Amino acid sequence: MEKTWRWFGKNDKITLAMLRQIGVEGVVTALHQVPNGEVWSLGAINDMKAYIESSGLRWSVVESLPVSETIKYAGPERDALIENYKLSLANLGRAGVKTVCYNFMPVIDWIRTDLEHPWADGTSSLYFDKVRFAYFDCCILKRAGAEADYTDEELRKVHELDAVITQTEKDELVDTIIVKTQGFVNGNIKEGDQNPVAIFNRLLSLYKNIDRDGLRENLRYFLSAIMPVCEEWDINMCIHPDDPPCQMLGLPRIVTGAEDIDWLLHAVDNPHNGLTFCAGSLSAGLHNDVPALARRFAQRTHFVHLRSTNAMADGNFIEASHLAGRGHLVELVRIFEKERPTVPMRVDHGRLMLDDADKGYNPGYSFHGRMLALAQVEGMMAVVKDELRS
Numbered sequence: 001m002e003k004t005w006r007w008f009g010k011n012d013k014i015t016l017a018m019l020r021q022i023g024v025e026g027v028v029t030a031l032h033q034v035p036n037g038e039v040w041s042l043g044a045i046n047d048m049k050a051y052i053e054s055s056g057l058r059w060s061v062v063e064s065l066p067v068s069e070t071i072k073y074a075g076p077e078r079d080a081l082i083e084n085y086k087l088s089l090a091n092l093g094r095a096g097v098k099t100v101c102y103n104f105m106p107v108i109d110w111i112r113t114d115l116e117h118p119w120a121d122g123t124s125s126l127y128f129d130k131v132r133f134a135y136f137d138c139c140i141l142k143r144a145g146a147e148a149d150y151t152d153e154e155l156r157k158v159h160e161l162d163a164v165i166t167q168t169e170k171d172e173l174v175d176t177i178i179v180k181t182q183g184f185v186n187g188n189i190k191e192g193d194q195n196p197v198a199i200f201n202r203l204l205s206l207y208k209n210i211d212r213d214g215l216r217e218n219l220r221y222f223l224s225a226i227m228p229v230c231e232e233w234d235i236n237m238c239i240h241p242d243d244p245p246c247q248m249l250g251l252p253r254i255v256t257g258a259e260d261i262d263w264l265l266h267a268v269d270n271p272h273n274g275l276t277f278c279a280g281s282l283s284a285g286l287h288n289d290v291p292a293l294a295r296r297f298a299q300r301t302h303f304v305h306l307r308s309t310n311a312m313a314d315g316n317f318i319e320a321s322h323l324a325g326r327g328h329l330v331e332l333v334r335i336f337e338k339e340r341p342t343v344p345m346r347v348d349h350g351r352l353m354l355d356d357a358d359k360g361y362n363p364g365y366s367f368h369g370r371m372l373a374l375a376q377v378e379g380m381m382a383v384v385k386d387e388l389r390s
Contacts, residue, residue, distance in 0.1 A: 001304065001336055001345040001381065003374065004028045004060045006365060009048075013359055014367050016055035022371050023378060026060030027052050028101075028346050037068040037081050040088040045095045060344045061238075061303055062092060063101040067222065069188065072106050073206045074218050082222060086229045093233020099344060101276045101303050103240040104219050106210075106251045107203045109182055110243035110281070113173065115363045116352060117318060123353040126364050128244060128284070130315030131157045135165070136173050137249060141201060145250065154315075180363055204249060212252040216263065219254065223268040230272035236302040238276040239264065244317065245285035257288050258296065265300050274300045277336075280307035280348055283326035284317045291331045298339035306332065306377050307348035319349050319364075322373045333380045338388060347373040 004026035005019050016027070031040050031048060052059045065088055068081045092100065103109060113136070117127030135158045138146045147155060178189050178200050188203055189196050210218075223237070230237060245256035254260055261275060275297055282288045294301075308327025311317040322329055336343060350369025352361075361367065 001333075001341065001343050002026050002060060003378065004344045004346040005370070005374075006063060006346055006348075008032060008362065008365075010051065013361065016052065016057055018367070020056055022374060024057065024374070026058050026344055028061040028063045028344070029059065030062055030064055036066045037070070037084060039084045040065070040091055042091040042094055045091050045097065049095050049097065059097050061099045061101055061346075062097060063303075064240075065089070065092070065100050065102055067102055067104060069107070069203065069206065071222055072104060072215065072218055073210055074214075074221070075206070078221075082225045085222075086226055089226060089229045089235055090233055093229070093235050098234055099236050099238060099302055101238045101240055103242075104215070104222075104255065105242050105253060106207050106215065107188065107200070108178065108249070108251075111177060111248060112181055112363070113176060115176055115180060119351070123351040123369070125319040125351045125369075126349055127318045128316060130154065131161060132173060133177070134158050135161050136177055140170060140174060140197060141204075141249075143201075143204065143250060149247075149250065204251070207251055210252065212254060215252040215254050216267070219264065220267045223264075223270075223273050227268060227270050227272060231270070234272075236272050236274055238274050238301075238303040240276045240305075241278050241281040243278070243281035243284065245281055245288065257282070257285060258293055261293070261297055265297070271300070274302040276303040276305060277301045277332075278305035278307075278348070279327035279329060279332055280305060280309055280319070283309045284311050286311050286313070288326075290326060291328050291335065294332050294335045295339075298335055301336070301340055301343060304332070304336055304340075304343055304345040305348045306345055307373070319351070322347065322376045329377065330380050330384075333377070333384050334387070337381065337384045345377070347377055 002025050005024040006028045009032050031044055034040055049059045070077050071081050112126045113129045113132040114127040116124040118124050134150045134154050137143055139162055178196050182189055189199055241255045242253040247253055279290055283290050306329050308320040308325030308329055309317045310320045310325050347370050349364035350366050350373045352366050354368045356366035356368050
């Protein structure tokens, strides 16, 4: 597999020169300066591509060319925004950038409740606490009908938390869930927005009449519209699984496991309609056998995210070491090195460690934590390649 790295553009504190030194071959990035829904010009794409290539690397994957919310909920500007998306895809194709990772999660991308959960060794990682998330949903958002989504035991713990939580902790929960984890990935809410809870509730209201089948149909409509452009320019679209892979905030989530993935690959049965196999997202759901999913969908996987989680029966989960957890990354490397040996792969969500803490890196995207993960995965790849040769 090609060793790639998510890089956030020319202002990223992690430079391309640093990536060359640690063995990175390809870059995963986007035109983060372009607002959602606007066309990526050929000039801007070529400028980014040339900048990356000047450091001896290649632009391997776009992550992401964002799908506007209006496309997801089928608003009145949907068709115009899809036309813009098609123009951006064609420009990427003209520039020779042929792999596009995207997601179709309504309103909110990946969800965590703690960005620096401490480990015994002094490092920290991302963490999801279901009770604290339920508190955010029921007591901060005050979403209508939220209580029905949680068990009596979870609601009892929410009530206990409400008696002791401080205003500072409430503010941190809002900042973590709907600002810090979203703003740097072309999110709907960014640092500095006033009253993010009100903005968030307004976004949720756009989906009040959209159920699972409705969102599926909107995804099918979008993919059917863009496939002719993908065929013309040989572009692979790679949908990212929902993170975590379950229903959240009353919103339908439609890429949560085997049945969902099978549906979307058959709904638009085109080889350019494929999967970003994110082992971390999928492993956060106890219903998912991650190696079995990899074996089943390897031929429609165009991009791989290698990370792992430890998921608990109470709904909590934590980023695991890349050598452990439910992701079973060694087995995934075996599968993809055999079935898809040229597919781009990036390590994901490294721990915060050493002097990363004061660098202001985006959550989950520290330098030393991901460098350690890349070294671990590169070791797995070397062992597997030896196995395949013997």
